[in-house]
Amino acid sequence: MSHSISASAAGANEFRRDINGLRAWAVVAVVLYHFGIAGFGGGFVGVDVFFVISGFLMTGIISKGLQQGDFSLWSFYLARARRILPPLVLLAAVLLLVGWFILMSKEYEVLGGHVRRTLFFASNLRYLNESGYFDLDAHEKWLLHSWSLSVEWQFYLLLPVLLWAVWRFFPSRRTIIGIHAVLLLVSFGICVTLTLSQPPKAFYLLQSRAWEFLAGGLLFLLSENLKLSRRIRNGFEWLGFALIASAIVLLDASSLWPGWLALLPCSGAILVILAQHEGSPWTGGSVAQWLGSRSYSIYLWHWPLVVGLAYCEKLDDPIWMFSGLVATLLLGQLSYALIEIPTRRGLQGVAPRWATACVLLAVLPVLTMAHLVRLYDGFPERLPATVIDIEAQIDNRNPRRSECLAKESGCVFGGESLKALLIGDSHAISVVTAAQAALPDSHQGIQFKGVSGCLIVFGAKDIDEKEPGPPCAHLVEGLERGVQAQAADSVLPIIIVNRTSMYALGVNEKIQERQQGRPFVFFSAPSETASPAYLEEFRRHYVATACAIARQRPLFLMRPIPEMIIDVPHAMAKAILMGDRREVFITKEEYRKRHAFVWSIQNEAQEQCGAQILDPLPYLCDDEVCHGSKNGIPLYVDDDHLSEFGNRLLVPMFAKAFASMRDAGEPLAHRQATEVAR
Structure with a gap:
């Protein structure tokens, strides 16, 4: 002025x-x-x-x-x-x-x-x-x-x-x-x-x-x-x-x-x-x-x-x-x-x-x-070569991210013979190529359906919009209708990948126009805090959704991806430019404290209705900390989304999941993939 x-x-x-x-x-x-x-x-x-x-x-x-x-x-x-x-x-x-x-x-x-x-x-x-x-x-x-x-x-x-x-x-x-x-x-x-x-x-x-x-x-x-x-x-x-x-x-x-x-x-x-x-x-x-x-x-x-x-x-x-x-x-x-x-x-x-x-x-x-x-x-x-390598990871996202997120018909990653449906939010699109890389055969593929900021729980409403956005609503309601109708493709396994703790507990990092600790969704009435009553209602809906799906088809729930709280590549590159080195990580104790609630409701879904658990921690963490980088290269594109480099660490996890899946649904899956391609 x-x-x-x-x-x-x-x-x-x-x-x-x-x-x-x-x-x-x-x-x-x-x-x-x-x-x-x-x-x-x-x-x-x-x-x-x-x-x-x-x-x-x-x-x-x-x-x-x-x-x-x-x-x-x-x-x-x-x-x-x-x-x-x-x-x-x-x-x-x-x-x-x-x-x-x-x-x-x-x-x-x-x-x-x-x-x-x-x-x-x-x-x-x-x-x-x-x-x-x-x-x-x-x-x-x-x-x-x-x-x-x-x-x-x-x-x-x-x-x-x-x-x-x-x-x-x-x-x-x-x-x-x-x-x-x-x-x-x-x-x-x-x-x-x-x-x-x-x-x-x-x-x-x-x-x-x-x-x-x-x-x-x-x-x-x-x-x-x-x-x-x-x-x-x-x-x-x-x-x-x-x-x-x-x-x-x-x-x-x-x-x-x-x-x-x-x-x-x-x-x-x-x-x-x-x-x-x-x-x-x-x-x-x-x-x-x-x-x-x-x-x-x-x-x-x-x-x-x-x-x-x-x-x-x-x-x-x-x-x-x-x-x-x-x-x-x-x-x-x-x-x-x-x-x-x-x-x-x-x-x-x-x-x-x-x-x-x-x-x-x-x-x-x-x-x-x-x-x-x-x-x-x-x-x-x-810039130093190390900074150039680090900065490259900021754009090392799923190349089909824009194409496939919020696409109602979904996308197929891999061959036409579908092995599984991977569904979720932006965390799901960040790991789907790792799941594709873990498929036993090259002719097999994964159908992906996802919407950024979309919790895969029936009845969840966005706390600010009061209703889920149209793409998210179509995704969740379509899944719910399929479950209620006992759809013929019920043998096709589902893998759900969500940043679930964020929806229930709010963000734990500084984010645009979001108050830390404020839930993202509600069911009967909005809540400004993750109160015991709110978490109990969240638990009931989460477990009910998981069990409704698991009764119809094999269900895999992925544990939360470690959240680094700060932007990993920016933090590493800034440190080098300022004449220092920095390894970004969170402790295992910090991870457990953040995600204890989600682990408990996933365990309940496993015990009640046989949902299977995919745990990324053995691949992203050691005995004490969860790492934000490997060999000086960030595993994340920001603070919580894995890069295409980072998600490759999860290939063995998905390979174990596919090894446990039944092959009975593959002929039907091939037909579905043809319809998706159209």
């Missing part, structure tokens, strides 16, 4: 200490929120405060220029670029330089794309197509905070053109006020609607954020000559800060944002600006003024430091967190003193064409480097 622009008592010419101090409060809220400081769960509202401030200042500059007849679009844009771009270009250059040494090729390629979008002020559109701002993988995006700069610059591009065009035909202050009011209402309506239906769009798009800028602009237009008593102004200031503080304290990443809730910080900012309390202890002190003047540079540098701490797995360490905050202030001061001030003063009296040339000369080399990073796939040749 370009909040280093001078304000005035009227909004355009003279410095206003109260607005500068308000910037300080906004940037402190954002920084402390991103560093995870307790009590600042809603600190992201500082961005909304900045938007109101920017709208107030920009409308002041534009409207005064129009009224005085000396407004220049080119001068306006050049002034914004002169203030915004130099510190941003420096940050982008530093990140590209640092990334050369510490990022894998795909990460570096992504950074190049983000730098390019950031310098074109379109990063908000890029991040909209990726995951959300509040997701955990946000900590992998070094320039995520640039989304607000992009929204702000887009506003800067459009508003002056609109007001200038309208002024030419209707040179009236009342017309400008009317335009602001109408656009504000339209934008606010879009914001509320999108927040309910498509929250990422509401968060990232200008059309749902413009009302915050326009609110600041309307404030300037309506309050320029407004006279208020000291008592009223003091009351406005107190109320304004109370609204901002309540938003910071009461909101968090789970809040439906922005929507109507954004009225809290925006209204607070409006009241503080309207109070115009120059001698306020809240905004006029030396600390607030120091922070406010450097708020832009502080904002720019804080987020890469947050990402850097997350990259080094130090973000939860209080000492490192404090060091990051100190570094934020230090880098903010250096950027302000060495970049912001010199470029602002140095280009102040330069002719527009030469000032433009200087800005372009600063931007083009960084843009060129970002383009080359994308063009040459992140320059993998700069």
Whole structure:
């Protein structure tokens, strides 16, 4: 956010200490929120405060220029670029330089794309197509905070053109006020609607954020000559800060944002600006003024430091967190003193064409480097061979994953004479090729049916969707109908592979928009925790499902695959790039603690109805630990999905299973495979 622009008592010419101090409060809220400081769960509202401030200042500059007849679009844009771009270009250059040494090729390629979008002020559109701002993988995006700069610059591009065009035909202050009011209402309506239906769009798009800028602009237009008593102004200031503080304290990443809730910080900012309390202890002190003047540079540098701490797995360490905050202030001061001030003063009296040339000369080399990073796939040749080998495992997934997951008719792996049906979720697709490799004869095959995030238990409903998604519902209901009808293919064995502990107990790693320990499914009523009553209901349905299938055909239940909790290839590669080596593993005790419940219900299904158990532990674990790698190569593509390299360790397990299966169903299986192929 370009909040280093001078304000005035009227909004355009003279410095206003109260607005500068308000910037300080906004940037402190954002920084402390991103560093995870307790009590600042809603600190992201500082961005909304900045938007109101920017709208107030920009409308002041534009409207005064129009009224005085000396407004220049080119001068306006050049002034914004002169203030915004130099510190941003420096940050982008530093990140590209640092990334050369510490990022894998795909990460570096992504950074190049983000730098390019950031310098074109379109990063908000890029991040909209990726995951959300509040997701955990946000900590992998070094320039995520640039989304607000992009929204702000887009506003800067459009508003002056609109007001200038309208002024030419209707040179009236009342017309400008009317335009602001109408656009504000339209934008606010879009914001509320999108927040309910498509929250990422509401968060990232200008059309749902413009009302915050326009609110600041309307404030300037309506309050320029407004006279208020000291008592009223003091009351406005107190109320304004109370609204901002309540938003910071009461909101968090789970809040439906922005929507109507954004009225809290925006209204607070409006009241503080309207109070115009120059001698306020809240905004006029030396600390607030120091922070406010450097708020832009502080904002720019804080987020890469947050990402850097997350990259080094130090973000939860209080000492490192404090060091990051100190570094934020230090880098903010250096950027302000060495970049912001010199470029602002140095280009102040330069002719527009030469000032433009200087800005372009600063931007083009960084843009060129970002383009080359994308063009040459992140320059993998700069990396050690060991890192290249490790990174290759990230993409070493089942090559038919996209084709076969959620495909209603399923896929056949191997020959047309089916030996078994392997059914489940993404863990199932990650091991099916190992099962194929274990088949006794090359003419034999495995029919696969699976849906990512789909628990193979009759009656299970997604706790967020309230019903299973259509592909999952079709898969489970089709299996249930076949069992109830005692289908003729009942001799074909079934192998069920699920990440069952996740559905019952929730995730045990940090995952996008998922609370640790919160179940994924329910049966009679949703439960926010894996309570004894909930687990008992889960047990009944799991065992009933297993027994219903086992009565009709041979059933094999695979024990849970060890979950490494952290991304194995990334952790190993990062360690090497940082000059270290790392073996990722979990202890056997950690595995047993995580999966004890699932083992117990699988054992119950075995005892009650003869379901057979496939245990991957002898192949993935030794006496003490379960390994995430073998001979320096990751066994996983992430934290819990086996790679095609890793799943080969399970071939002997599947071979034992096939050796115990009956051959009676193979003629029928051949006919089924022909139907699937059609």
